[in-house]
Each structure stands twice: as C-alpha cells, then as structure tokens.
Amino acid sequence: MIDAGALSAVSFALIAGITTFFSPCAYPLLPGYVGYYVSQTDGEEPSLGGALSRGFIAGAGVLVTLGILFLVAFQVSHATLSNLVYFEPIAGAVLVIFGVLIITDRAPSLSVPLPKRRSSLLGFGIFGSGYALAAAGCVAPLFVGVVMRAVSAPTTTGAMVVGTYVGSVVALMVALTVVTGMGLVAAGQFARFGPQLxxxxxxxxxxxxxxxLYLSAVLLGVL
Structure with missing residues (x-):
C-alpha cells in the first residue's frame, strides 16, 4: 500500500503535470497546433486511428524532451544533493512570484514553429517536443519541485513521481490530438477559455x- 508521503508526492506530481500542460506561456500555442492539425488533414475523413497515431507521435515528442530534462536535472541534483534542500524555499518563492505575474497578465509568452510540409507526422513530434520544452521552462520552479521530490524520495516513489508528471503531460497531449482529429475542438475554443485557464x-x-514554503519551514526546517 502506498504511504501518505508517497501519495502526497505523486499527487503533487499529477497537479504539476496538469499545470505544466496548461502553463500560460505555452497554452497560447495550442490554437496553432489545432490549426496545424486541420491543415495537415484537410480533405480527410476524421479517423480515430489517424488521430491516435498523430497523438502518440506528439506524445513521444513530449516524452523525449521531458525525459532529457529529467536526466539533466537528476545529474545536477545528485551532484549537489547535500544542498538540494536549500533550493526548496527558493523554488517556492519563485512559484508564488510567477503565479502573481500570471494572474496580473505579465507572464512571458513563447512560440514554437511548426513544419509547413503536408502529411508530416514528424511535425507532430516536433510540436510535442517544443511544447514540452516551452511548458516546462514556463513553470521551471514547479519542474524543480518535482525533481526535488523525486530525488529525495525512495527509488520506487521517485519513479512514480516522475512517471506521474511525465505521463500526465503526455496523456493530455495525446487526448488533445485525438479530440482535435475527431473534430471535437476548434482553435477558437482555446482562445475563448484562455483567460480563465x-x-x-x-x-x-x-x-x-x-x-x-510550508514544507521548507515546518518539515525541513530550512527557514
């Protein structure tokens, strides 16, 4: 049975993954992705198989990029493991500041170019990779928080944390591609709900x- 600490870490990773996917400086890229999908499949009948294949390729792009980011982060973390605890309050403070910037509409925006060649399945993988990089960079303190929880936890729990975080972002990318391919969403819908998200x-x-910050002050005694 999963203990309370592991459940808390995995729950945090799930929320972090969902927040990463809908990060404010990456979310504006989604209407372009929907439009790209439509342009690639113009004239084709909606196909669940085709949508799934494109979704898995986009998801693979997300997986590769986040996997590389985690490998690099783990190398850095293990090299400075004795001081890792001191990054917890820094990451917490940056998260609060960045959250305020988002609410006040001062957060940065990013763009990811998409290939223009028709029928390019590789284009979906490129977008997935670029989107993951933009999203993780947008919420870097949150990503660091996931890394810290994974590194400081037992191996099994750490693997669950990383798997939950990456899996949630991949699953959302696949789901978005599928519902787009089946004609269930349009680019305008993202623009309409953008401010609320x-x-x-x-x-x-x-x-x-x-x-x-609470974890740093009460449980880790850093502050």
Whole structure:
C-alpha cells in the first residue's frame, strides 16, 4: 500500500503535470497546433486511428524532451544533493512570484514553429517536443519541485513521481490530438477559455509555491 508521503508526492506530481500542460506561456500555442492539425488533414475523413497515431507521435515528442530534462536535472541534483534542500524555499518563492505575474497578465509568452510540409507526422513530434520544452521552462520552479521530490524520495516513489508528471503531460497531449482529429475542438475554443485557464494556472502555482514554503519551514526546517 502506498504511504501518505508517497501519495502526497505523486499527487503533487499529477497537479504539476496538469499545470505544466496548461502553463500560460505555452497554452497560447495550442490554437496553432489545432490549426496545424486541420491543415495537415484537410480533405480527410476524421479517423480515430489517424488521430491516435498523430497523438502518440506528439506524445513521444513530449516524452523525449521531458525525459532529457529529467536526466539533466537528476545529474545536477545528485551532484549537489547535500544542498538540494536549500533550493526548496527558493523554488517556492519563485512559484508564488510567477503565479502573481500570471494572474496580473505579465507572464512571458513563447512560440514554437511548426513544419509547413503536408502529411508530416514528424511535425507532430516536433510540436510535442517544443511544447514540452516551452511548458516546462514556463513553470521551471514547479519542474524543480518535482525533481526535488523525486530525488529525495525512495527509488520506487521517485519513479512514480516522475512517471506521474511525465505521463500526465503526455496523456493530455495525446487526448488533445485525438479530440482535435475527431473534430471535437476548434482553435477558437482555446482562445475563448484562455483567460480563465491562465487565472487558474496562476492560482495553482501560488498554492504550490506556498506549499513548498510550508514544507521548507515546518518539515525541513530550512527557514
């Protein structure tokens, strides 16, 4: 049975993964992705098989990029493991600040170019990879928080934390591609709900930052 500490870490990773996917400086890329999908399949009948294949390729792009980021982060973390605990309050404070910037609409925005060649399945993988990089960079303190929990936890729990975080982002990318391929969403829908999702992401990041500051002050005794 999973203990309370592991459940808390995995729950944090799940929330972090969802927040990463809808991060405010990556979320504006999604209407372009929907439009790219439509342009690639113009004239084709909606196909679940085709949507799934494109979704898995986009998800693979996410998986590869996040996998590389975690490998690099783990190398750095293990090299400075004795001082890793001191990064917890820093990450928490940055999360709170960045959350406030999001709510006040001062967060940065990013762009990821998409290939223009028709029928390019590779283009979906490129977008998935670029989106993951933009999203993780947008919420870097949150990503660092996931890394710290994975590194400081037992091996099994750490693997669950990383798997939950990466899996949630991959699953959302696959789901988005499939519902787009089946004609269930349009680019305009993202623009319509964008402000609400940005506010939600900002609130979640502030709460996550406060949680990390609490962990630093009460449980780790850093502050």
């Amino acid at each position: 940005k506010q939600f992401a900002g609130v979640v990041m502030i709460l996550a930052g406060l949680g990390q």
